[in-house]
Structures are given as structure tokens and as C-alpha cells.
Amino acid sequence: MDKRISNSQEAEVRKGPWxxxxxxILINYITNxxxxxxxxxxxxxxxxxxxKSCRLRWLNYLRPDVxxxxxxxxxxxLIMELHARWGNRWSKIARQLPGRTDNEIKNFWRTRIQKKLKHGEPFGVQNVMLTDEASTSTTQVNTTTDEGAQPGAYTHMHDEQQTANPDGMISEFSTESSDNFWTVDDFWSMPSLNGD
DNA sequence: AAGGATGCCAACCGCTGCGGG
DNA sequence: GCCCGCAGCGGTTGGCATCCT
Structure with missing residues (x-):
């Protein structure tokens, strides 16, 4: 993504993964x-x-309540209900789901639900939910539930905080935080954030 | 074991609306 | 009333991980 950015450009505005x-720096600054x-x-x-980039990063990833x-x-x-009512008003829908971002909901809709609709499965809350549950559960079993499916933001970062209960709720962040495995949550446990 | 296909998500881009000068 | 800068939004893309053959 940022590979085609020349050095001179990069000195001005960086793009690509954070x-x-x-x-x-961003967390520290906003905290203070x-x-x-x-x-x-x-x-x-x-x-x-x-x-723009800072805002997006903060809202979608770094916010403590995300x-x-x-x-x-x-x-x-809820997403399906609200989408039926409001259409692609992702930010509006996201506001009804505390801690969820419009980006996440948008991605969820596109990758899970829209796919099903494309395949001609009847549009129904029950239907999509049930079939989606089934499909995701099988894939997630293969991918050790949820962890490891995505690299998070950094190539050396694990998204271990995505530890989910059987019911899908985030239960607890992993405490594993070795040199190469750290999480956003680790930021928030850093004492330096509480004062500067 | 290797290579291709697919799924998923972070991040960017372009547009729109709003407020201040 | 017009212009400019900013925030917010929705669409799209790029890249990594995993699955499948």
C-alpha cells in the first residue's frame, strides 16, 4: 500500500499501516x-x-472503548434490522452498537451478509443469522476460533485481544504480551499514558 | 508441499455538509 | 453570498492469513 511512496513524500505525509x-504517540497525545x-x-x-488518517485510526482501532x-x-x-431501516448508513447503525465502528459493521455486512444475499439465500434475519453462525463457527474452529485470522495493524502484532466467548462476546484481552505479541490493550495499561 | 483461491479487515480516497471568516 | 478548511461518511482497495486443491 505504501510501497510506492517515495522517501520525499514519506517525509511529508506517511500512508499505509500504522x-x-x-x-x-497518538494515544499519548489524545490522552493528554x-x-x-x-x-x-x-x-x-x-x-x-x-x-483524517489520525481520526480514522483513533476511531476504528485505538479508542479504549472500541x-x-x-x-x-x-x-x-440489530445490524440487519437497522440496515433494513436505514440502508448503508453505517455510522448511524454503528451508533446503536456501542463499541462498534462503522468500518467494522460495513466490513461485516460486505463480507458476511452481502455474500449470502449474492448467493441467493433468502433475506431474513433468522436465516442469515443461523446460517452465518454455522458457517463462521466451522471456519473459526479451523482457525483456532478467531485469533490469528488477521494481523491487526502491524506485521509483528497479534490480535490476541480478540478472545471470544462461545456466545461471541469479547471476554477478556489476552495478557500475553511478549516482545512480538502485544496488543492495543497493552497501550492502555501503560503508566505513561496516564500522565505526561 | 506448493500454489491458487478466498475471506477478512485496515486504511485510503473522494464526496458532502457545516461552520467560520 | 462566497470561499475555505474541517469533520464525517460511504465506497473501494491492498495485503495478509487461511483454506482448498
């Missing part, structure tokens, strides 16, 4: 100063990112 250092104007956040924090991982059947139900 690094651990950038995340730390609040969100404010995103372009200022990017500049003041010393990040060579656009305000829930990631399995969408519960209840949430699926």
Missing part, C-alpha cells in the same frame, strides 16, 4: 490533550499523518 510508535482538531492533533503530536472481534448474534440481528 506502526506501534505512531499508535503510542483530547481529540480537538485532527489536523492539529497530527501536527502537534509530531505525526507525519493527515488528520470492541473488536466477533459480532454477536444479537448484534447481527
Amino acid at each position: 506502526t506501534m510508535e505512531e499508535d503510542l 490533550h483530547g481529540e480537538g482538531v485532527w489536523n492539529n492533533v497530527a501536527r502537534s503530536a509530531g505525526l507525519n499523518r493527515t488528520g 470492541r473488536r472481534g466477533n459480532i454477536t448474534p444479537e448484534e447481527q440481528h
